[in-house]
Amino acid sequence: MNAAAQLRAIAARAWRAVVWYAREVSGEARYEHYVERFAREHPGEEPLSERAYLRAREEHERLHPNTSCCC
């Protein structure tokens, strides 16, 4: 492997790491984790759609507010 290709590979890996981190921190990847876990625990059943999952999560947060705050 020449230096340029090696550099490209490193850059690609760094970019993937950044995207992974951003998706995890922002909560965007949460639905995927839910689907994975659902498939493991309830094989053969149909998980919620992304929209339905987000609504359920929102409702859960409304009913279980996080009461810690700030500064």
Place this chain on the structure above:
Amino acid sequence: MTTATPAASQPAPDTAYTADEEARIIRNSSGLPVGIKPKMVWTWPKALLWAVIAIVCALAWSVLAIARGEQISAIWFVVVALSSYAIAYRFYAYYIQIKIMRTDDANATAAERVQDGANFERADRRVLFGQHFAAISGAGPLVGPILAAQMGYLPSVLWIILGVIFAGAVQDMLMLWISAKRRGRSFGQMATDEMGKVGGLIISVFLVVVTAIAMAFLALVAIKAMASSPWAVFSLGMTIPIALIMGCYERFLRPGRVIETTILGFVLLVLAIVGGGMIAANPVLAPIFTLNAKQLVVALVLYSFAAAALPHWLLVTPRDYLSTLMKIGTLALLVIGVVIANPQVQVPALTTLASRSNGPTFSGNLFPFLFITIACGALSGFHGAVSSGLTPKAIEKENQIRMIGYGSMLVESFTAIIALIAAITISQGVYFSMNMSPAQIEATAGSAYSASASPEQNAAAAVSRMDVQNIEGQRMRVEWQSGGTVVTGAEALDAAAHDVGEETLVSRTGGATTFAIGMANFLKSYLGGEGSIAFWYHFAIMFEALFILTTVDNGTRVARYQIGDLLGNVRKLRKFADPTWRPGNLITTFIATALWGTMLYMGVSDANGGINAMVPIFGISNQLLSAGCFMLVTVCVVKAGLGRYAWIPVVPLVWDVAVTFTADFEKIFDPQLGYFATASSLRASIDSGQLEGEALANAYASLSNAYLDGVLSVFFLVMMAAFLAVGVKTVVSTVRARAYGDHLTSQEPFLESNWFAPSGLIATRLERKVQHEFEHHPARRAELG
């Protein structure tokens, strides 16, 4: 060094352990590796590295401590901070981990025990670190160091760094630890469990009041930065439609695409800042967006009431995205900016104000008031509440507590260091002109004051009468560099205001304006050059205001739930404890908004600008909450039979009690500094009949402000003294009965873990090997099916 021996569970060749390594690996009953015993393994390169870090640290500290009459670079502050943090994290935090927390990766964490797919869900340690940092950080650390800079940089930098190492980060980590061991119970619940009902109730009531004060104080800072600035008002006002667009985009067009939504919002935000410049330059539109402080208070109160009533996804969630991005992104930009701009420090280690109690930004002696003023960057009681919230429910392994709890707080402290650098690298004359209220300028300028002169001329006159020296030992000057030429005096203030696109910079108290000037100086050095200073200034104002408004949004909600819970304790009002009951929601939201709204209104009406009166009450309440955290931790440590290590929480507890109680006493009883003394002198000037019109109204507002703050000070003192008494009583009865042991506390009993994850930010080689074995282990495969 290849003394590899084949381990019992047939690891692949690349994961062969040495005998030493194998001895450290923790296996559960099915042979699955679930952790590694913490141990300091010394190699020559490592020892050398730490020796170098220690030498650099000592060198940097001595530069800051003994620099006299010479220029020093602000990069020394970064070096001092980072090297001190590294040593503290590696050695002191590790010592606490081994001696007090005794983290055990054989034990399952709350996330593994419960795994409900909602809050109790294992989160990757690096992700959780980011989320925990985003949860603890707020605008607090950006304000305190700016105000404290009047005394010189040395006391501030000492307190920010030593405070975080021995108090702030210890508190965060140990609160996280006791909560993680108790299924993520909240501060109030743990106080009830370990110290009885009285303790729990005190913390619950305390939290509501402290939250309201924090919101009022931070909102005051934001309003001071926005008042009479059409640019800031427009661009911040635009965040409301931007949030609505983001909310609808994420809900209807691209459900769940958080990053896309955030990028969209950020682009709109930048456009709003650019647009604000056009508005400010437009003679027709500018007056529409020029609001004074009182109008802004009304707007803010109405807005946050609406925000609490609207569904979350529409306004609050998208705003959260934006402020989280701004928080982390801007901090990174700033650190790079400090290194590239390499600004020179203008302020000496100690100014003459350090030995006086009548400095303009905060009143009172260095001890205790400097330690009160710099609250959040060194020690913040709020973090005790945050650390016992969501984070402990998501931790994968006990060994990660040090990195998440201690590490996040170190980053928070570093934010405070950056804010301090911002304050001490601008001309002192500009700093004091911005941070003195009109009344203080008039008093300081004395006979040089002229009612017909411009605020800039009066401010320059006041600065020339202050015997504060700059770092070179000369009398400080008002200086501003504009387009390559240095302007001095009143012209400097005019030029500065013109350069950043403001009407005036004089008397913009509260710290946000000062921070924005400093930040604009760093960022223009490598992003956009001289011409971009106005944009970066308003970017900084936006950054801080957005931060604060997010805090106010969240704080209103939090206070509303806390009030609901408190009211729910009364039998006839039990319904209030149900967060889904709409009328109850409206009533508790109204109470919460009214609480901080009133304080805020009284703050802006204050003739001295309000900040001066609000800083101590905010700092004292926040630091007293820390005393509560340390007391609770001490109780837990003693109950666990670790009395000989109790000094770790007790030393900061004693220090914190000394600081807060002295400050609170002075604020109640002192004839100069006390709130009641202020009240009686205000009463006298009202009774003299010389005031009329707005001055009279403001005097009445200041009077009620002083009374309210005075009553709150008494309330805090009594409450926390009672809490400490309960804590000491619990400790004494535990020691007398010799009733030690985890089983006597509310700690969860041991449960075998089935999960492995590395402990630090970066996995070690051994951790990677264990991870590999864990993933390919037959017991693990069987579990996955």
